[in-house]
Amino acid sequence: MNFFLTIILDGLIQASWLFIVALGLTLVFGVLKILNIAHGSFYALGAYIAATAVTMVAARGLPPSVGFVAMLLSVTLIASAVGLLLERGLLKMFYGRDEVVLLLVTYAVFLILEDVTKLIWGVNPIYATQPYELFGNLEFAGLYYVGYDLVLIPISAMVGFAIWFGLNRTVIGKIVLAVIHNEEMSVSMGVRVNRVYAIAFAFGVLLAALAGALTAPKISMQPGLSSDVIILSFAIVVIGGLGSVEGAAVGAILVGLARAASVHLMPQAELFMIYLIMAAVLMFRPEGLFKRETARRI
């Protein structure tokens, strides 16, 4: 029994931060119809910004809790600004072009951001572990878990709920949904679609950066961080259905549990298992588990 509880808990911890990254990716695709290759770079950017904030706070002798708050605040401010700047300054110029062009533009942004992070933070691993000790350790299913890892689960659930609530229960959210479902009709009803695009893209960047910040205290930040994350995030949104919040949640949980189960039961199949699930979903539901099929407009 404990063994299966361990797999579930490990899977949920893994799913928690992956869900936040995938949520940003799926939101941007849902609204802007852009498959954002640079999404993993925003995750890495968030992790690096968080590390800098935590290091600066620690250097002033302040407690780790201040570092935790500082990393969240700094990431929110910088990532939102970067998101808005990129959307208004770059992506806006390519709207209406072929989707492949936009894909290439985000790929270019990915390459640029890879080098920008190297220029700013260098190529050596960076650590910011102080907040990792913030919540102590807890015993569960006969094993010790770091409290910080467990706290990520409710944080991620809260972020997911906030996005769902924002989209489905607020006026702004309903406007965003209107743009997702029918852009032309939204424009004719007086919706400023460009503004919705900017807000949605900035939110997407913020979510990726937030996930990076939340994982920063437990990893070593080094070049190459972004590519692994973007591959896993794509797998999640493909499983859940591009543009679906619920799909991102279920996709993240499936990927997290599949990975945890294979590490515990069949370590050789760890990577294969994730893509096996993705292939199985694509075979039976090519549009993903949660994406609604839409009628083709004539």
Place this chain on the structure above:
Amino acid sequence: MDRLWRTNRAVLFASVAATSLGLAVPASAQETFKLGIVTFLSGPAADSFGVPARNGAQFVIDQLNKGSVPSPYEKVGFGGMKIEPVIIDENGGATKQVQELRNLYQRDNVDVVLGYISSGDCLAVAPIAEELKKMLVLMDCGTPRIFEEAKYNYVFRTAAHATMDNVGLVRYMKAKNIKMESLSAINQDYAWGQDSRADFVAAAQQLYPNVKVQTDLLPKYGAGQYGTEISALVGAGSDVVYSSLWGGDLQAFILQSVPRGLSKRSQLVFSAADHVLPPLGDKMPDGTILGARGAYGLMSQKSPLNDWLFKGYEAANGVYPVQAAYRSTQSILGLKAAVEKAMSKNGGKKPSTDEMVAAMTGLEWPSPGGLIQMKLADGHQAIQPIAFSRTKYNPDLKRVDLVDIEYFAAECVNPPPGVKSIDWIKGGMQGAKCN
């Protein structure tokens, strides 16, 4: 006027004759030795291996060019020729390295290429040097497969391969009466991780015949997050957890596993972990058993050569040298010994590639980490002594000290010539000379 013309004509004829007949002309002080150096300057391996290797190489080249290295390396540069390094980043994968190696030989016209940390890169570049008939000195990579699966004339490795690390580690554990009825392992899923794991498990089964392998994990290189793996390792509760993880991966694994009590439940043994001691400091759990792939750094033995490297490197870089710096140093000193041996046989002129290859084959030379002997692979693969120890944090010096240090002779932990490492281990490590 006539006399001047006759003199000039004589000089001209002499020069042409000397050039055309290839007469021995001693290497002049102005002549340089162009040395290609390949090491990680960026990427995950840069901090722990690539940059210390570059710093070690830079230090020893500066010292050699000034003639400031202790005996027997007092001579300036390589046989009087100043060393001119061309340093290349190893980051970017094996395909890129193959092209970079060709560029070094054919575009930059380097005399010798020395370097490579990644086992994958070493496996990829060795056949290229052989094809081009250019001398290649591998300084760091660990996989035994380089010379066990192929035969090379122009390729050398001046450091022992990973078999020594794992056989030595098991011998150390036996010598210190470490209990190991059960064993779990976590290694990276590529040549280095898989070969290290195979050697350690095989050696453990020889010296601990009843050992049971429990959890055996192979996360991908650069995984960074090990939460699930740590659950599996803690859950297994093995007597010993073995790992050949290195660099950022090893640091992340330690940072994540210590709060979860892995080091309290199992004896941690790391085959190549000395390089993470300076960055981790008090985050490294006391009592961890580790190796450095040689008798290096805090485990090095006192000698004039070691004092020169340890103090000089520390003064130049603000941190003491770890394994990669030692290996780049011993590699350059070995090449110097080979070049000067070749020059002693050819009348003191700059040696050709074939002359250097002949001189390097089977060579022995003293290094800060002990005597290096090119005894395996028909004189192309080095063996050397190794040390292991336990960690103990020193709050006064604010650094991790290494205690319980034990040294093993090269021929105790390396296979004899002509035998594949894994076969030697599985055959009971016959012929090992341990005192």
